[in-house]
Amino acid sequence: MTASQQKKTVTLIPGDGIGPECVEATCRIIEATGAPIEWDIHHAGASIFKQGLPSGVPQDTIDSIAKTKVALKGPLETPVGFGEKSANVTLRKLFETYGNIRPVRELPGIKTPYSGRGIDLVVVRENVEDLYAGIEHMQTPGVAQCLKLISAKGCEKIVRLAFELAKAEGRKTVHCASKSNIMKLTEGLLKRTFEAIAPQYPEIESQHIIIDNCAHQLVKKPEQFDVIVTTNMNGDIISDLSSALIGGLGFAPSANIGNEVAIFEAVHGSAPKYAGKNVINPLAVLLSGVLMLRHLKMFSEAASIENAVFVTLEEGKCLTRDIVGDEKAASTTRFTDEIIANLGRSSQKWHIRNYKEIKLPHVRKDIDFVKAKSRQIVGVDLFVESALPADTLGPDLEKIMAGSKLKLKMISNRGTKVYPSMGAITDCVDHWFCRFMTVDPKEEVTDATIQDLLQKVGSKYRWVHLEKLQEIDGKQGFTKAQGED
Numbered sequence: 098m099t100a101s102q103q104k105k106t107v108t109l110i111p112g113d114g115i116g117p118e119c120v121e122a123t124c125r126i127i128e129a130t131g132a133p134i135e136w137d138i139h140h141a142g143a144s145i146f147k148q149g150l151p152s153g154v155p156q157d158t159i160d161s162i163a164k165t166k167v168a169l170k171g172p173l174e175t176p177v178g179f180g181e182k183s184a185n186v187t188l189r190k191l192f193e194t195y196g197n198i199r200p201v202r203e204l205p206g207i208k209t210p211y212s213g214r215g216i217d218l219v220v221v222r223e224n225v226e227d228l229y230a231g232i233e234h235m236q237t238p239g240v241a242q243c244l245k246l247i248s249a250k251g252c253e254k255i256v257r258l259a260f261e262l263a264k265a266e267g268r269k270t271v272h273c274a275s276k277s278n279i280m281k282l283t284e285g286l287l288k289r290t291f292e293a294i295a296p297q298y299p300e301i302e303s304q305h306i307i308i309d310n311c312a313h314q315l316v317k318k319p320e321q322f323d324v325i326v327t328t329n330m331n332g333d334i335i336s337d338l339s340s341a342l343i344g345g346l347g348f349a350p351s352a353n354i355g356n357e358v359a360i361f362e363a364v365h366g367s368a369p370k371y372a373g374k375n376v377i378n379p380l381a382v383l384l385s386g387v388l389m390l391r392h393l394k395m396f397s398e399a400a401s402i403e404n405a406v407f408v409t410l411e412e413g414k415c416l417t418r419d420i421v422g423d424e425k426a427a428s429t430t431r432f433t434d435e436i437i438a439n440l441g442r443s444s445q446k447w448h449i450r451n452y453k454e455i456k457l458p459h460v461r462k463d464i465d466f467v468k469a470k471s472r473q474i475v476g477v478d479l480f481v482e483s484a485l486p487a488d489t490l491g492p493d494l495e496k497i498m499a500g501s502k503l504k505l506k507m508i509s510n511r512g513t514k515v516y517p518s519m520g521a522i523t524d525c526v527d528h529w530f531c532r533f534m535t536v537d538p539k540e541e542v543t544d545a546t547i548q549d550l551l552q553k554v555g556s557k558y559r560w561v562h563l564e565k566l567q568e569i570d571g572k573q574g575f576t577k578a579q580g581e582d
């Protein structure tokens with residue numbers, strides 16, 4: 098029995114708004130190919146939030162995905178404002194789907210300013226770390242902070258996934274897009290990991306590009322890109338930008354890939370104004386279903402759908418309103434019927450790639466993933482709340498710490514050094530980053546020294562946050578403030 102004949106159960110989440118219509122169309126088309134799939138239907142999102150479950154993802158849905166290891170989902174509404182977290186993000190994080198794959202390919206009959214240029218790229222976005230780790234704190238009543246967490250393990254997984262995808266799809270180049278010129282430690286970690294791993298894939302060209310130039314190049318000459326690997330926030334933005342190049346969110350599929358579970362979904366949301374009207378374009382969910390079929394090694398069923406979509410769009414006899422406007426529009430159901438009728442046909446002009454299985458990267462499971470030969474604490478950054486100006490706060494902190502093992506090196510405000518003054522025009526807020534360094538560089542900063550600092554500074558000022566300054570393998574594990582020597 099071949100992989101494509103074995104029956105596979107897939108968790109199906111219809112989703113909110115237009116989700117159920119997109120998902121129904123997709124299931125009908127997949128079933129029409131004869132793909133041996135059984136759906137296990139469960140819910141998440143708005144209906145679950147309304148039942149009072151703050152995660153939006155009930156246990157039966159989690160259990161089903163844990164068992165089937167594969168889910169196809171419609172978009173889920175995210176409540177706006179404080180309180181509930183996005184059910185989408187919860188699902189991605191619960192199952193450690195660390196890689197978000199978003200293919201962007203020009204489609205027949207979808208007119209854009211880029212038509213005819215042959216855009217065919219994939220954005221591989223890290224999916225669980227970065228600013229999306231969701232670690233946010235109010236530092237003072239007027240200053241908020243979000244931690245950008247990037248791990249060496251997370252970088253290794255996403256970089257390897259990008260190269261393995263390039264190999265499986267016969268692609269020639271992988272670009273790493275990062276902001277490592279500014280965020281040298283976090284974004285720099287992705288770049289350094291990319292440069293370390295790239296030589297293991299000599300058949301694939303590797304290039305680094307700064308993320309803002311990547312956005313610029315994507316608009317200017319998108320056809321130069323093949324695979325782009327990037328961090329979560331950057332990837333979120335450039336993948337939506339890339340979708341717009343080929344006609345918009347209605348055509349953008351995605352796969353959330355983990356080593357154990359994969360979740361397939363459209364990039365678009367629940368477009369509530371179109372819910373239940375039978376007018377929406379189901380292609381983004383359908384093409385996510387195609388990615389799912391390939392993940393399940395049902396390559397011929399996937400190819401059959403992709404070919405039928407090309408034929409349907411190329412002939413343009415029966416298209417939804419987002420493609421042809423209200424007057425000529427066919428309903429979602431008619432469009433779905435047309436794709437089903439075109440199964441088995443293929444276009445003369447539009448060909449699909451020769452896809453192979455993506456070999457998911459093996460990454461060691463150790464928690465202590467990177468071992469340092471040496472590390473030393475050389476100082477402390479203490480974040481202090483105060484309404485005093487820097488030229489009063491600085492001398493006062495120096496006075497308070499006189500004779501201690503730590504001395505004030507400088508104070509910065511929102512990243513710019515303000516004490517000792519450089520004469521910069523800085524619009525200060527009541528959140529001061531005070532860097533204390535050890536007086537004797539040979540002596541490590543101990544917890545007792547830090548407690549002494551907290552006790553002394555804390556007796557006069559409200560401190561809100563503390564970071565140890567470490568040297569790891571002889572290198573500074575912290576950055577300098579703008580203007581700091």
Ligand code: NAP
Pocket residue numbers: 115119171172173174175176185346347362363364365366367368369377378379380381419
């Ligand atoms: P959206 O639902 O993606 O809709 C934005 C616009 O995109 C629609 O008004 C429509 O444009 C067009 N569009 C989206 N899907 C379409 C389709 N299948 N066919 C035709 N046109 C389509 O974005 P949103 O309005 O910002 O978000 C609505 C809700 O979805 C929010 O609760 C959001 O949190 C959630 N969301 C969920 C996901 C997810 O589940 N992964 C992703 C994004 C957003 P026109 O108005 O121009 O016709």
